[in-house]
Amino acid sequence: MMAAGLGGAPKGGVAPQSTRVSNLAHLVTRASRRLAGRPALVWGDRQWTWQEFDGRISAMAAALRDRFDVAKGDRILVQSQNCNQMFEAMFACFRLGAVYVPTNFRQTPDEVAYLAEASGAKGMICNAGFPDHARACLASKRPPEFVVAIGEAVFGESYDALVAAHRGEAVENVPVDRDDPCWFFFTSGTTGRPKAAVLTHGQMAFVAVNHLNDLMPGTGPADASLVVAPLSHGAGVHQLTQVAAGATTVLMPSDRFDVAEAWSLVEKHRISNMFTVPTIVKRLVEHPAVDDFDHSSLRYVIYAGAPMYRADQKRALEKLGPVLVQYFGLGEVTGNITVFPPGEHSLDDGAARVGTCGFERTGMEISIQGEDGRALLPGASGEICVAGPAVFAGYYDNPEANAKAFRDGWFRTGDLGHLDAEGYLFITGRASDMYISGGSNIYPREIEEKILAHPKISEAAVVGVPDPDWGEVGIAVLVAVSGETVTEAEIAAFLAEKIARYKLPKRFVFFDEMPKSAYGKITKKLVREALEERGLLGDGPAA
Known part of the structure; x- marks a missing residue:
């Protein structure tokens, strides 16, 4: 793994400072102390307070540590659709200093087995709905040592039974440094083979703060966030941010995305923000249910992952008002490259800055570079490169990919674009065929x-x-x-x-x-x- 630490000798005879940072699980600890009885998570007709959420996380962390000998640096593969256990598992891994390795639950058993091998997963937490995935992992060249099952399953030990057995056990957050890995975010390159982007405790703390500052300022314990995308990727990062703010996370009751149900939850829980993609925004605003429920509580509807058609953007603004927030980012930069805030979305084609994905995020810097690595002038198209605290530590066990991904300290996104004179980014194509x-x-x-x-x-x-x-x-x-x-x-x-x-x-x-x-x-x-x-x-x- 390539570290993201600062290099060079100390200047002026000053000894280097410790790189110790707060364990990301401390975000839950803090909320549990301050907001003990307030709702942390809602799923269907079930609800967990911050104190209950924290307790279940500690119980699972204790089970992983004491029953399966999970320690700092161990990787835990998680194959599941959204549920309370999946969200808890993320923080249980963080609490132990272990590495959370979520999959896209739609992937095939063989694809997930490859992820288990590539990450060197010590164990697996698998939803009962995916027995073939568990079997494929256990039959792989490097099988996990144990499997924990979410729900009634024919494989592994029961997640909820383990939580019940360890209920009340306090588990301290393991000390971590800035560059200690916390999350393997699987992405791919032009070869199509998934690579594990190593996200770290220090990096992700910056991302959480940056999300709150740039995407949804003012978010706090009075807010609620609806999850309409898999927690394994961008939505998981978004919900980490909600935990940092002490806001309530609301999960959709079922795996199937039901637009009317989503709008009913917005009204019921006074949802103030959600993270999604343009295609889902389109479905939300074109469905008749958008007019059947009160969505006046919405302050931020954040979309990313693809360009939004101008006609769809205007329809969303007409239906929802000035709540759209766009960002551009990659797994390797954890959604943290540009932002286009609500105040800059406009129904007026003449006033709108049509086609941009926004300006640089706070603390981040973009460089448009030619093939020789030299920075290009505004208006010139080249490769979008980025630097800043949100850039990942590198790809796990993949020095060749790391050598290609970085140049002179810049992360090379593989996307092509240009900056205008005011610093707004326009993506014009992709260096790869993705x-x-x-x-x-x-x-x-x-x-x-x-x-x-x-x-x-x-x-x-x-x-x-x-x-x-x-x-x-x-x-x-x-x-x-x-x-x-x-x-x-x-x-x-x-x-x-x-x-x-x-x-x-x-x-x-x-x-x-x-x-x-x-x-x-x-x-x-x-x-x-x-x-x-x-x-x-x-x-x-x-x-």
Whole structure:
């Protein structure tokens, strides 16, 4: 792992200061002391006060420590949809100095087994709804030493039984330094192989403070936040921020996102903020239920993960008022690159700064760089690079990826864009071929490799194209083996068991010959041009 610590010898003969920081679990400790009887978490008809939430976290931490010998630095894989246990598990890991390793619960058993191996997970906490995932991890080359089951399951020890057995046991927050890892945030690169971005206690403390300062100022114990996205990624970071503020977290009652139910919860709990993606905002404001419930309590509807169509943005402003907050960030910078606050969203096309994702976050700095690493002038397009306390410590056990990701102290995002004269960022493209569908990063090479495992396919190229519902979707361009006949349905069925559903291309197009460069290389630019010539590309997103 590459450390993020400060280098160099001390100046002026002053001894270096300790890098000790507050354990992130102290955020719960603090809230439990100050707000003991106030609600920390609501899920359906159940509610936990801060004192109860803190107690359950300590009980699980005690079980992990005493029953399974979990210690500082151990990684704990968590496969679950949103539930109180998943949220508790994050802080139980932090409390022990262990590393929280959440998965995207939509991933396949084999994909999750790879994450278990790549992270070197000592143990696994798995929801009862995913027995195949638990089995795949236990059958992997480096299986976890234990599995804890959330709910009634045929595998592992019961999470709630362990909490009950250790109820009342106080567990101190383990001392941590700024660069001690607390979270492996799985992301991917152009290879499509997931990489564990190492998030640390010091980094995430800065992110929490920065979120409160830049995204939702004034948030505190009187506020409530509705969770409409998986806690494994951006929503988990957002809810960490709510804990820091002492605000109440409200989970959707079921796995299925129900718009009317969401609006009913906004009214019932006087929700003041939520984190989501443009496609969900679109669904929220286009559903008739938006007019059936009182949403006047909303102060911040934060969206990220993809551009928002201008028409959708205006519709949301008309329905919800000036509450939209956009940010741009990556897992490696933990959503902490730019912000576009409510006051700068406008219904007036003439007054609106259309197309920007905002300006630099407090304490962060953006540099638009050419291929040689030199900073470019405003208006010139280049790679978006970033520096500041929100930048991660590096990829776990991946020195090659770290060498490519950093240059002269700058983290290279792989995205292309430019800054205007006033410092507003405009993203113009991606250095990689990644596209974003429904807020999830999709990496074509991973899908292409799976497609090419089919015996009747000789070549494959997947590109992301604009889509009004999902932001972007994939189109797979395929060339069949000479003499073979293969159908779209056949390929879709072949992929269904190999990759998560959200990664499946929306369409499969068959070409007699794949477009190639003069060097015989398949380039996505030529593939896109060929699709456009055939009238198979949709309109781009509105500015």
